[in-house]
Amino acid sequence: MTERVMELGMSGQDDPAGFLVDLALMPERRLPRDMLALARLSLLDWLVCGLAGRAEPLADKMRHFAQTEAQGGSASLFGGSTAPARLAAMVNGAISHALDYDDTHFDHVGHLSVGILPAALALAEERDQSAAEICAAFLLGAEGAIRLGRVLGAAHYNRGFHQTATAGAFGAALAAGRLAGLNAQGMRRALGLCATRASGLKSQFGTMGKPLNAGLAAANGVEAVQLAALGLTTAADGIFGPQGFVETHSDAPDPAALRADPQDFRFRENRYKFHACCHGLHAMIEGLRAACPTPPDPGQIARIEVRTAPRWLRVCDIKRPGTGLEVKFSYGWLAAMVLTGRDTGDDRSYTDALALDPALADLAARVEVGGDHDLTDQQVRGEIVLTNGHRIAFDHDLSQAIPASILRARLQAKARALLGAGAGPVLDLWGRLDGDPASVRACEIGALIRAGGG
Template structure:
């Protein structure tokens, strides 16, 4: 059975057989995504997209972060996807090297609100769509990412399409056409990293999902196999695709989702955690640092001379200096543009050596610091280490409080109660 048929089977998974542990993580991701979106509504990118949404207007179907009233589902998905990724503080799945919530949840919530569906249906659709995105990422292989494609936007667009299509109750053939349409619509480049274009990639994925599902629902057709057929998405976007990878792993891979507790690129978090594990007395005495990281991150997280606060989020050297200085890497307000002009951080970054190491996974970092005495002290961290569910949820609530105040714990309570997707309109708009 080919990838397309496996995908269609996955898209039609009955709600009552979805694994509870994965659904619990999907619920965590809904909370974290909503918090990131609410916190990002004041970013410059948000203001630009708010102007677009208000200028175009249209049917009042779904809510938008930071705006009162309702907007067309496709527009809401686009704005919410971009706004929620503006701080680069959302979840990551390393199996396919992408951010899942910012591409898939905006589409699912917009359609759920437009169709007056329940939050549980939105979460279920998200989980299935996110799983599709992960598995398509495995088919595309890391080579797709390494060539410069932003997996959040490319594989993520297919996840958004499946989530939206599931909520629109597409038939199997309609879903086939929706996925085929997405194959000619999905896009997103890593060259945008460090600019407003990166979060917009997530918005593009979410809006493409709503658009492709809606068009298929209303009769638009596509290539029979837009994924793996001749000149399909996989063939044109990956040099050595692995079609067998889609169905190779049992269960749901989404359960391995990782959450950010530092407001910067997830590829830097293992280094940050490793440095934070050093005794405070040693951190204050570090004069130089050598870091080993998976080679994939060298073209993502190793900006040698960041020019803006956004670019600092992708700079091992700057971030290492911030950690050792005791700056709050989890507070997005720290990443002002002036940070890129900090002379002390610039000086320390010149003494940071970053080396690619194929023996390390995407979630690992290792290396050593050199103290003022000349002593070399090793450090390492692996983000794959599991976190118990109660500790994870407590950490997410603390993160939310730091980002949006008491609205965070209140949101957690709201989500625990369930109810209609439209019930989130007030939180999303900021009312």
């Protein structure tokens, strides 16, 4: 880049919370064009995931919850109706994460779009703002969430916190605060209030509580901004101060990670899903598919050895899933699906009946999963051992960036696969966002999600 991306004032250099405030208030003209383009892809991918999840059992429950609580409101809900901004953010965050098919950032091990975009859209609809403003706010909120997630470090995640909901809530507050027009003092108050609200546990994985975590992140961000705008006071620094969020939620924080490489946006490493399951399984799926374009007969497979980053052993290694949701967090079942030709990209594959399939259970029982500290969160290595002694090696690294043109094509194919004929309006919006995002209003996006795409 020819221009310094982040020109921090003294506040950002003197205290870490000031860095986040300055980040959220950065003028749009200083944002890298390629990062804004990636933010637009995230907006569109989030829309696809939300539209595809609008008929999930969780979606009915969340809309019912909104209808029993809401009194007016102009923010749209996936699948119809409107609600107040905070409530809409929670409902849309949960619905868009229901399929677990949304983007992931491995720097802080969390899903950015589902926790931040619902908050941004809800505020933007209330204020008749543009898609360009939504994407700029999302980009800066996501960058703040990533950097705070890196400060909290692996210790935070490994203790059982779900960073989509914890660090993600601060990202939602930064994005919502920018769109609400908070000044630096108001933004600082919003972050302080969010620090006492952010929450979310990995123990919810495999249940409806996991997508709810994303909704809570979005709702907490909106609520913190709304309360800050009313003038509620808070700790001077609720994130990094004594007994603040970092001190109480991480045994080994890394404060230097907040301002590391200030000229480079970490959002550049955002990764998108092409399989409707936990992202920790995607490297294995890609590796097996590449090594076995024509899978061997299951009867000829003695065992499948999988080596993965130890972190994932407590996340997506459910040995005997009992539901379709739990299948999405099982190395054994996903390996068996790949090697028996099941479609891992179609969410309709993950039924409760699949969890009870005896043939899959038999093959899944031959999958041996072990942790390897030499592997990153995005890598896998392994071998398929056949009954005749032959070994088929496989490996994959998700950190290898996909060229922009291929990424765009794969996300469009994902939209068509998930939405069918309903993908048309989303793909039309895609073209408009590429052309002039400032001309697309938040109310148009809201109308699209209420109508269900078509």
